[in-house]
Amino acid sequence: MKAVIFGASGYGGAELIRSLGVHPSFEVVGLSGGANAGATLGEIYPHLETSSFGEMVLFDTDGLCDFIEHNQVDLAFLALPNNTATKIVPRIIDKVSCVIDLSADFRLKDPSLYESYYGYVHPEPKLLEEAVYGLCELNRSQLIGAKLIAAPGCYVTASTLALFPFLDQSIIDSNNVVISAVSGVSGAGRGSSVANLFSEIDSNVMAYGLFGHRHRPEIEQNLGSSVLFIPHLVPMTRGILATCFGDLSGEVAGELGLSHVSDITAKSSLLSRYLNGLLSDFYSGDQFVEVLAPGVSPRTKSTLGTNNALVSVSYDAQTNKVIVLAAIDNMVKGAAGQAIQAANIAFGLAEDAGLSKVSFYP
Numbered sequence: 105m106k107a108v109i110f111g112a113s114g115y116g117g118a119e120l121i122r123s124l125g126v127h128p129s130f131e132v133v134g135l136s137g138g139a140n141a142g143a144t145l146g147e148i149y150p151h152l153e154t155s156s157f158g159e160m161v162l163f164d165t166d167g168l169c170d171f172i173e174h175n176q177v178d179l180a181f182l183a184l185p186n187n188t189a190t191k192i193v194p195r196i197i198d199k200v201s202c203v204i205d206l207s208a209d210f211r212l213k214d215p216s217l218y219e220s221y222y223g224y225v226h227p228e229p230k231l232l233e234e235a236v237y238g239l240c241e242l243n244r245s246q247l248i249g250a251k252l253i254a255a256p257g258c259y260v261t262a263s264t265l266a267l268f269p270f271l272d273q274s275i276i277d278s279n280n281v282v283i284s285a286v287s288g289v290s291g292a293g294r295g296s297s298v299a300n301l302f303s304e305i306d307s308n309v310m311a312y313g314l315f316g317h318r319h320r321p322e323i324e325q326n327l328g329s330s331v332l333f334i335p336h337l338v339p340m341t342r343g344i345l346a347t348c349f350g351d352l353s354g355e356v357a358g359e360l361g362l363s364h365v366s367d368i369t370a371k372s373s374l375l376s377r378y379l380n381g382l383l384s385d386f387y388s389g390d391q392f393v394e395v396l397a398p399g400v401s402p403r404t405k406s407t408l409g410t411n412n413a414l415v416s417v418s419y420d421a422q423t424n425k426v427i428v429l430a431a432i433d434n435m436v437k438g439a440a441g442q443a444i445q446a447a448n449i450a451f452g453l454a455e456d457a458g459l460s461k462v463s464f465y466p
């Protein structure tokens with residue numbers, strides 16, 4: 105099947121190319137760039153210069169839309185800044201079997217949220233309504249044969265995979281959910297600002313987007329509860345670690361006959377094991393979610409280059425807090441890998457086609 109990538113000169117585009125280059129069923133036949141249109145991929149990315157893609161010249165947006173008009177293309181990936189896909193999807197949606205957008209343009213079901221969090225009035229509410237949200241572990245059946253797929257945000261993927269099983273089963277109280285997450289700088293994209301220069305990021309850690317980060321409403325949409333979300337930028341290239349906290353719901357300890365257990369250590373250990381069992385059961389059918397033992401922290405380094413999400417859950421009886429940790433590679437499970445996983449499902453292919461499960465290390 106023939107695939108094209110809008111935004112191939114960006115980080116998401118480069119990561120799509122890396123995986124699609126080894127994909128058994130998708131062949132990349134067209135690429136676009138913004139300012140880099142007209143250049144070859146090898147000129148933009150030295151690591152791709154000698155690959156089979158090195159000589160490919162990037163179209164501009166109009167050029168790639170024309171290419172789709174006149175050639176058979178089955179699948180289009182859009183890895184573009186927010187409020188750019190909204191203008192391209194209407195032009196190509198009827199020409200290809202499936203469009204997968206990596207931006208936020210088709211993720212939020214309430215159109216008014218685009219005005220408050222992204223600063224634009226959504227111009228395509230009908231397409232927004234039709235789009236299928238591409239978090240594969242939660243939406244697999246809806247993705248089969250989907251025409252327009254909105255790949256989730258990177259922080260959102262880690263946070264949702266961590267918390268959904270517990271909120272869905274009312275194990276964690278839906279009030280007072282807090283997510284503190286750290287991200288590598290590639291999350292901001294190749295076209296990002298001075299704030300992401302080496303001299304600003306090196307030996308520096310900071311929180312940002314306090315209370316109003318645009319991923320907050322997307323996490324809330326997935327979890328069906330309000331959350332406090334605090335992202336941090338850390339001096340590394342890739343990776344997200346989300347540390348999620350919530351109160352164990354009042355009934356759980358009682359139902360398990362543990363209300364009377366006064367030994368804090370014993371109670372923490374028993375409940376941690378119980379919660380770990382729930383998490384393992386929830387993801388037993390998901391090849392890209394790996395549940396680690398309670399008390400073991402997932403490491404971002406173990407996810408590098410893979411489409412895996414590593415998760416673990418523990419309980420602290422002293423504070424009655426459930427702590428769920430999740431690590432992903434923001435460029436893979438948080439962006440390009442997730443998009444390819446969704447494409448695999450949409451086209452009825454093996455879900456792991458083109459996707460890696462073993463990280464590069466160190």
Ligand SMILES: NC(=O)C1=CN([C@@H]2O[C@H](COP(=O)(O)OP(=O)(O)OC[C@H]3O[C@@H](n4cnc5c(N)ncnc54)[C@H](OP(=O)(O)O)[C@@H]3O)[C@@H](O)[C@H]2O)C=CC1
Nearest residue numbers: 111113114115116137138139140183207291293294295439
């Ligand atoms: N980086 C990440 O971890 C994640 C990113 N995303 C989302 O994926 C999308 C792409 O992100 P990312 O690859 O990181 O961003 P980059 O800044 O690295 O790349 C953006 C791409 O869009 C092109 N572009 C920019 N402006 C225009 C325009 N007006 N018209 C056409 N093309 C344009 C750029 O071309 P050129 O460089 O040639 O100008 C480049 O190819 C974004 O919506 C982002 O929010 C989602 C999850 C995670």
Ligand SMILES: CC(=O)N[C@@H](CCC(=O)OP(=O)(O)O)C(=O)O
Nearest residue numbers: 207208257258287288289291292
């Ligand atoms: C480190 C960093 O800056 N991360 C980005 C989020 C990543 C992303 O691309 O999110 P969307 O797909 O929703 O735009 C940010 O905080 O805005």
